[in-house]
Amino acid sequence: MTDKQPLSTEPYKGVHDYYPLDWARVSSVFETIRRTLRLYGFEEYQASPLERAELYESKTSEEIVSQQTYTFTDRGDRRVTLRPEMTPTLARMVAGRRRELVYPLRWFSIGNRFRYERPQKGRSREFYQADVDIIGIEGAKAEGEAVVMAYEILRAFGAENKDFRIRMNSRSLINAAGEALGLSPLEVTEYLSVIDRKDKMSAEDFETARAVYRKNGTDPLELIEARTNESVDAVYQEFMELIEALKERGMDNVEFDPTIARGFLYYTGLVFEVFDTNPENPRALLGGGRYDGLVALYGGEQVPAVGFAIGVETLIDFLTTHNLLPQAVSGARLFIGTPTENDIASAQVLADSLRKQGVSVLVNVSGKSLGDQIKEAVKRGIPYFAAYGENEATSGSLKLKTLESGQEDAVSKDELVSIIVR
């Protein structure tokens, strides 16, 4: 390589570098999500970000595949797509082992997704997401459980009910109302699209657009509200029971919101989104729903499924605005300083014994002065510092310095672990 122009240090357009402190923040969020889901018996799976392009072409809209995926041809003339979402991969994996898996499946996966889009705040070309799915149960039970998991994940970060709202809608309900009015499935889809964009239109434009779908002076939403149609009302009652059941579990921030649409692609029943109650952050934190037809696309009979995905970047924005983001620690917990280079060897012995007890320790390896070693520990974001030289070796007692406060405590070697690990 010639050195005419230095290579740019910028990452590729629309993607991010995560330096250790950044990544510590992201992965601590992963950890909380993981811990919460495991508590409820969910199992983690993983797959390659490379998928055959056909996986997306069969089920997703033309525009999304052609304009918003990274698709290329490999050296063996196979068309390859970088996964833009996890659900098709999940459906493929489930379909591949459909006879041997134990249902219901409670699965989750955390990883990166790729979409070729115009980058903006909260939207980049590579992003991290956690996908949570329950597969193999029909009806409100599983739907409720999915919503509960979304709720519990946010609660695990310390969020309170007042910090977020869970807005739920039912595609079956809208479909039933459309059917009762004699609208075609296509018209119902268009109607949903109009409702979805309600906030982006003026009141008059919305009324004009909505009027197209009125039959005998009533459109689907009005029919649902009127509660005059028996079959529509039955679906409505069932859905409200689900919402009531969630409220009884303490989730007083769930609500019925018929404007939640979720892209109209493969959802068949419940759709839901979670929003920050802070108006400065209007984006959905999380969204999902029921998608019963998807697995069957890969062969065999229909498998009921319900799930959601939570974007890590938007979650971090949410946690930041509510001051819930834990302090990220990227490296060691304790820095052992050495007054002279001769002390390094015995300091290493001490460090090794601490490591055996699970403490992450860094030992000075330079000839720097103790003052500079403290500076180094501070810069590295290490919370504790202790010098270990001849005095400490003979007395067995160390002065443990908490770098944030500057406080120093005399502690014995044996006490170190319990203080630092905490």
Added chain:
RNA sequence: GCGGCUAUGGUGUAACGGUUAACACUACAGAUUGUGGUUCUGUCAAUUCGGGUUCGAUUCCCGGUAGCCGCCCCA
């Protein structure tokens, strides 16, 4: 994909079209110190890229690129 705004050391800012592009922080080196975030000295380091106008461009114009904002879309 469409439109608007922006682009100066690693970061944040400054510079009527006119000397060697300034300041602060950071980094690095040194002084001092068996205990840091204080001080002192020094060093590295920038006009996004390509054209154009001009005697002369960081400054004005056009284009590329990137970032931010809105639209489309958001699986």
